[in-house]
Amino acid sequence: MTDLTGTPETEIRKGLAGVVADTTAISKVNSETNSLMYRGYPVQELAEKCTFEEVAYLLWNGELPTDEQLVAFQNAERAQRHLDVHTKRVIDELPLSAHPMDVIRTAVSVLGAVDETLTDPASMIDADLNMQRSLTLMAKLPAIIAYDQRRRRDQELVEPRDDLSYSANFLHMTFGEVPDLVVVNAFDVSMILYAEHSFNASTFTARVVTSTLSDLYSAVTAAVGALKGQLHGGANEAVMHVFEEIGTAENAEGWLETSLAEKRKIMGFGHRVYKNGDSRVPTMKAALETLVAEFDRPDMMELYDALETAMTSRKNIKPNLDYPSGPAYNLIGFDTDMFTPLFVASRITGWTAHIMEQAGSNALIRPLAAYSGVDERHI
Ligand SMILES: CC(=O)SCCNC(=O)CCNC(=O)[C@H](O)C(C)(C)COP(=O)(O)OP(=O)(O)OC[C@H]1O[C@@H](n2cnc3c(N)ncnc32)[C@H](O)[C@@H]1OP(=O)(O)O
Numbered sequence: 001m002t003d004l005t006g007t008p009e010t011e012i013r014k015g016l017a018g019v020v021a022d023t024t025a026i027s028k029v030n031s032e033t034n035s036l037m038y039r040g041y042p043v044q045e046l047a048e049k050c051t052f053e054e055v056a057y058l059l060w061n062g063e064l065p066t067d068e069q070l071v072a073f074q075n076a077e078r079a080q081r082h083l084d085v086h087t088k089r090v091i092d093e094l095p096l097s098a099h100p101m102d103v104i105r106t107a108v109s110v111l112g113a114v115d116e117t118l119t120d121p122a123s124m125i126d127a128d129l130n131m132q133r134s135l136t137l138m139a140k141l142p143a144i145i146a147y148d149q150r151r152r153r154d155q156e157l158v159e160p161r162d163d164l165s166y167s168a169n170f171l172h173m174t175f176g177e178v179p180d181l182v183v184v185n186a187f188d189v190s191m192i193l194y195a196e197h198s199f200n201a202s203t204f205t206a207r208v209v210t211s212t213l214s215d216l217y218s219a220v221t222a223a224v225g226a227l228k229g230q231l232h233g234g235a236n237e238a239v240m241h242v243f244e245e246i247g248t249a250e251n252a253e254g255w256l257e258t259s260l261a262e263k264r265k266i267m268g269f270g271h272r273v274y275k276n277g278d279s280r281v282p283t284m285k286a287a288l289e290t291l292v293a294e295f296d297r298p299d300m301m302e303l304y305d306a307l308e309t310a311m312t313s314r315k316n317i318k319p320n321l322d323y324p325s326g327p328a329y330n331l332i333g334f335d336t337d338m339f340t341p342l343f344v345a346s347r348i349t350g351w352t353a354h355i356m357e358q359a360g361s362n363a364l365i366r367p368l369a370a371y372s373g374v375d376e377r378h379i
């Protein structure tokens with residue numbers, strides 16, 4: 001049997017659900033065992049024993065750094081933390097009505113436009129240059145996000161400090177001071193958990209762009225756009241709006257009944273791959289609990305538990321990573337529309353690892369479509 005174009009009919013997998021598009025050596029998501037490994041290491045172990053800098057190194061190089069390699073890596077990252085003049089000027093021109101994800105998308109585009117190493121097609125996919133570009137983006141994104149948060153609060157830019165870890169410096173640039181270690185650690189855990197997740201929509205977007213032999217900044221710009229949507233990274237912001245809408249734990253069940261009756265998707269729940277709960281949630285929930293204790297906000301945890309319980313009993317759909325991350329970022333002090341940018345700051349490591357993997361073993365990504373339009377006709 002053929003379709004209208006004469007193409008043999010095949011099964012259409014809407015949304016590419018269940019389709020294995022390529023191999024990857026970067027991470028393994030196992031829905032059967034609810035597990036996630038980066039380069040063979042369980043993510044829970046990395047969150048407990050490593051820093052975000054070590055995890056970035058691991059994702060890019062395949063191995064954890066030796067002490068010496070880590071010092072060199074940290075020095076290279078710390079040396080590039082300043083917001084460059086071009087990017088700052090462009091951000092200053094953008095209206096505050098722009099979503100912070102649009103600001104980041106624009107900033108990454110600017111960094112690509114001023115990168116003078118993008119001279120010819122070969123330099124666009126050069127492995128050494130791509131490694132340097134990845135580190136530059138990892139180092140500069142916190143300055144971009146922190147500055148954007150501060151300008152929205154009518155505050156001055158805070159310069160980076162090179163005596164601080166990635167996460168401590170990120171919070172210092174955002175809030176003008178380094179918070180307690182409990183807060184820095186919870187934030188660092190969130191950065192590690194968000195770093196990589198195989199062929200999710202934004203990573204796959206980055207790989208599609210790379211597959212045309214385009215440059216790393218173009219791939220990241222596209223990935224930022226894909227992450228912004230509420231079915232993906234945008235859900236961590238949406239969770240906070242849901243919490244605000246519900247108000248207190250007692251309202252959770254009634255709110256859920258009404259929302260499901262209205263056929264609303266409940267943000268922060270469900271996952272394309274995990275059907276029995278997201279492997280990262282227990283670790284992020286534990287980090288959230290430390291913040292709840294630190295800021296004495298048991299009401300936040302009560303609401304969290306009430307909605308989770310109601311959703312489990314009503315639909316048996318489990319929370320994904322965005323569910324604990326949203327309230328955690330709220331307690332740390334970020335405005336809600338900065339939450340998805342924080343996801344970007346972390347996922348830049350996974351995206352660029354995939355961009356380098358795709359460029360190193362490339363095939364143009366170009367699937368087929370079964371034509372469903374009108375039959376051939378003539379004017
Ligand atoms: C870090 C991340 O990006 S994690 C994902 C973050 N996104 C969200 O939290 C948004 C809310 N969740 C969702 O929309 C979905 O669960 C997705 C998009 C993440 C995954 O969805 P898919 O794998 O495409 O599953 P699909 O949307 O087909 O859902 C299957 C069924 O479960 C229901 N369902 C899934 N998630 C939800 C939800 N959050 N709220 C209500 N119902 C849901 C669907 O309505 C559907 O029901 P039906 O079969 O009766 O029509």
Ligand SMILES: O=C([O-])CC(=O)C(=O)O
Binds near residue numbers: 196197321
């Ligand atoms: O894997 C997915 O589809 C979404 C996700 O959890 C992620 O990108 O972290």
